[in-house]
Amino acid sequence: xxxxxxxxxxxxxxxxxxxxxxxxxxxxxxxxxxxxxxxxxxxxxxxxxxxxxxxxxxxxxxxxxxxxxxxxxxxxxxxxxxxxxxxxxxxxxxxxxxxxxxxxxxxxxxxxxxxxxxxxxxxxxxxxxxxxxxxxxxxxxxxxxxxxxxxxxxxxxxxxxxxxxxxxxxxxxxxxxxxxxxxxxxxxxxxxxxxxxxxxxxxxxxxxxxxxxxxxxxxxxxxxxxxxxxxxxxxxxxxxxxxxxxxxxxxxxxxxxxxxxxxxxxxxxxxxxxxxxxxxxxxxxxxxxxxxxxxxxxxxxxxxxxxxxxxxxxxxxxxxxxxxxxxxxxxxxxxxxxxxxxxxxxxxxxxxxxxxxxxxxxxxxxxxxxxxxxxxxxxxxxxxxxxxxxxxxxxxxxxxxxxxxxxxxxxxxxxxxxxxxxxxxxxxxxxxxxxxxxxxxxxxxxxxxxxxxxxxxxxxxxxxxxxxxxxxxx
Ligand code: NAD
Numbered sequence: 001x002x003x004x005x006x007x008x009x010x011x012x013x014x015x016x017x018x019x020x021x022x023x024x025x026x027x028x029x030x031x032x033x034x035x036x037x038x039x040x041x042x043x044x045x046x047x048x049x050x051x052x053x054x055x056x057x058x059x060x061x062x063x064x065x066x067x068x069x070x071x072x073x074x075x076x077x078x079x080x081x082x083x084x085x086x087x088x089x090x091x092x093x094x095x096x097x098x099x100x101x102x103x104x105x106x107x108x109x110x111x112x113x114x115x116x117x118x119x120x121x122x123x124x125x126x127x128x129x130x131x132x133x134x135x136x137x138x139x140x141x142x143x144x145x146x147x148x149x150x151x152x153x154x155x156x157x158x159x160x161x162x163x164x165x166x167x168x169x170x171x172x173x174x175x176x177x178x179x180x181x182x183x184x185x186x187x188x189x190x191x192x193x194x195x196x197x198x199x200x201x202x203x204x205x206x207x208x209x210x211x212x213x214x215x216x217x218x219x220x221x222x223x224x225x226x227x228x229x230x231x232x233x234x235x236x237x238x239x240x241x242x243x244x245x246x247x248x249x250x251x252x253x254x255x256x257x258x259x260x261x262x263x264x265x266x267x268x269x270x271x272x273x274x275x276x277x278x279x280x281x282x283x284x285x286x287x288x289x290x291x292x293x294x295x296x297x298x299x300x301x302x303x304x305x306x307x308x309x310x311x312x313x314x315x316x317x318x319x320x321x322x323x324x325x326x327x328x329x330x331x332x333x334x335x336x337x338x339x340x341x342x343x344x345x346x347x348x349x350x351x352x353x354x355x356x357x358x359x360x361x362x363x364x365x366x367x368x369x370x371x372x373x374x375x376x377x378x379x380x381x382x383x384x385x386x387x388x389x390x391x392x393x394x395x396x397x398x399x400x401x402x403x404x405x406x407x408x409x410x411x412x413x414x415x416x417x418x419x420x421x422x423x424x425x426x427x428x429x430x431x432x433x434x435x436x437x438x439x440x441x442x443x444x445x446x447x448x449x450x451x452x453x454x455x456x457x458x459x460x461x462x463x464x465x466x467x468x469x470x471x472x473x474x
Contacts, residue, residue, distance in 0.1 A: 019036060020033070020175060020202060022034065022089050024312075025089075025091035025320075026312035026313060026314075026358075027355070031089055032179060034182075037201045037202060038203060038204075038207060039208070039210075039211045041208075042170075042203070042208040042209075042211035045170045046170055046215050046217055046218060049168040049196055050141055050217050051196050052194055052195060053140055053141060055194060056194060057138045061119075062116060064164065065112045065116050067193055068109075068163060069108075070192060071193070072108040072109045075101065075104065075156075075187055079101045079105070083101050084314075086101075086177070086180050087314050089151070089176065090149070090177050091323065091357070092276055092277065093318065093320050094313055094314055094316045096313075104150075105156070106438065107156040107157045107161070107455065108156050108160040110439035110440065111165075114164050119136040119464075120134070120135050120136070121133065121134045121136075123468075128474070130472045131471045131473070132470050133469045134466050134469075135466070135467040136464045136467075137465050137467055138463060138464060139220050140168075141168050142158075142167040142219065142221070143172070143213075144158040144162065144170070144223075145205075145223045146158070146173050146174060147225045147226075148173075149279045151180035151181065152180050155180075157454050158245075158454065159198065161455075163193070165460045165464050167463045168196060169197070169199065170218070172200075172212075174225075175202075176324065209233065209236075210236065213233060213236035213239075214236070214239070215240065218240070220242055220244070220245075221243070221244055222245040222462060223245070224281075225247075226248065227403075227450075230248040243462045244462065245444075245450075245452035247452075248405075248448060248449050249281060249448070249449060250449055251376075251402075251403040252282060252283060252403075252408060253285075253398035253407050253408070253424075254272055254287045255394055255407070255409050255410065256269075257290045257416055258292040259411065261410070262296065262297060262300065263300075266297065269408075270304050270308070271435065272284035272434040274361055274381050277319050277320050277359075277381055278319075279322065279380060280379075281405060281449075282406050284408060285378055286373075286374055286384055286398070288386060288387075289387055290387070290394075294387040301363060302346035302363045310360065311354060318361075321354075321357035322358075327379060328351060328356070331380040332350075333372065334376070334378050334384075335349055335373075337371055338367050338372075338384060339364070341367075341370060342366065343364040343365065343371065343384070344364065344366050345362070345363075346363040346364065347362060348360030348362030348381070359380055359382075360381070362381060362382040363382075363385065364384050366385075366386065367385060369400075375401065391419060399424065399425045404448070405426060405445035405449040406445070407429055409432075410431075417431050425447065427443075427445040428444075437455070440456055442454070442455055442457075442458040
């Protein structure tokens with residue numbers, strides 16, 4: 001188990017000056033004050049990762065896998081501690097935090113196993129007397145930059161793939177959730193990763209990450225966060241030609257056709273909208289409901305929303321606080337704008353008496369397509385509902401977004417589901433259910449939702465190079 005002393009002693013691997021206050025979003029209480037790193041610390045982390053790389057890449061895959069398996073076991077064993085740390089700094093309901101730890105651990109186990117798969121592939125020769133092979137080799141040092149909404153899973157999804165492939169890593173977690181990252185790094189050390197293989201650096205994002213994007217020794221960069229920061233890192237990485245994975249924003253449509261199982265559509269819609277208090281890149285932002293079932297869906301969805309409980313994550317409500325005041329401002333702005341443009345308020349609509357970071361679960365009906373909430377990521381507990389009449393119309397409206405991460409479809413008609421799957425320009429299509437992600441599937445989006453995939457075999461691609469070998473014996 002993790003002790004307070006261990007956590008607080010582990011203030012990032014390259015501590016320098018400055019300070020970072022971590023606060024509980026439910027109460028505003030100071031949870032911890034951490035020393036932070038600067039550009040020198042960021043460089044020192046890359047020095048250490050670069051030094052450790054040949055040894056780690058050259059280790060037998062089964063030895064690397066054994067360390068990953070130990071890390072997995074330690075994460076599972078410390079699951080309750082990790083969940084409580086997450087609740088204290090991120091605010092999500094404790095049962096969601098426990099679920100995230102299981103999800104986070106599953107990537108470590110998955111990539112421990114992937115590390116054992118063959119990394120040499122034969123090619124049918126097009127030249128006489130020549131043998132051809134493709135060798136997959138780790139790229140080198142990988143920089144991993146993660147957001148606050150899934151403070152553990154976003155780290156393990158990247159780190160386990162990179163480490164399993166044979167890369168060493170430098171990790172920069174969000175300033176809102178550094179304790180989860182430090183706890184994972186304590187467990188990594190206990191698992192036996194050699195010195196310099198896993199390096200966590202806390203500090204000013206632009207300074208730390210700017211140092212890494214400029215450093216030629218950092219060969220891959222994997223980022224999860226907003227599209228805005230993703231574009232910036234894409235530009236910054238061009239100069240040093242890094243391999244990139246960008247998991248960016250989303251704006252999921254949730255489409256309910258007539259003849260769907262309406263009870264199920266409502267229950268799954270509640271999950272798709274309100275999990276992680278709506279602060280989820282997979283969160284449903286726009287609900288398109290077939291006209292014949294529109295009124296009924298609106299009524300049942302609003303009733304189900306009104307039954308949701310709100311409170312500090314440790315009390316295990318349905319919805320916890322939002323992470324900071326900017327998130328509250330966004331909810332207020334989206335609600336006011338939609339009402340201004342003619343939407344009807346069916347539930348919630350404002351900040352709750354629980355405290356300044358609690359926003360009531362909110363349902364808006366008849367939201368017009370030109371409302372901000374139909375285009376911009378809301379990232380909070382506000383659902384926008386609108387009717388549609390034809391299939392062609394709903395696919396066009398659902399695709400009229402700069403994002404393309406996930407789309408949800410509810411119908412019991414297989415032909416309609418087939419047509420929807422073909423028509424929707426999204427990296428993931430979830431039919432008649434909400435939770436579809438897991439370590440064995442390639443997670444990622446189209447258009448401005450990003451580049452590359454995480455999880456599955458595809459998650460190794462950014463961290464490996466292909467070396468083509470041709471041997472002529474004649
Ligand atoms: P963010 O883009 O503000 O920050 C993400 C990370 O980038 C943080 O660690 C932050 O410290 C760092 N960062 C911020 N400014 C930076 C800069 N100038 N230079 C370098 N690094 C910088 O995002 P956020 O607010 O923490 O998270 C919410 C966003 O993340 C949403 O847009 C959401 O959709 C997206 N997200 C996407 C996925 C996905 O897998 N597609 C998953 C979770 C969150």
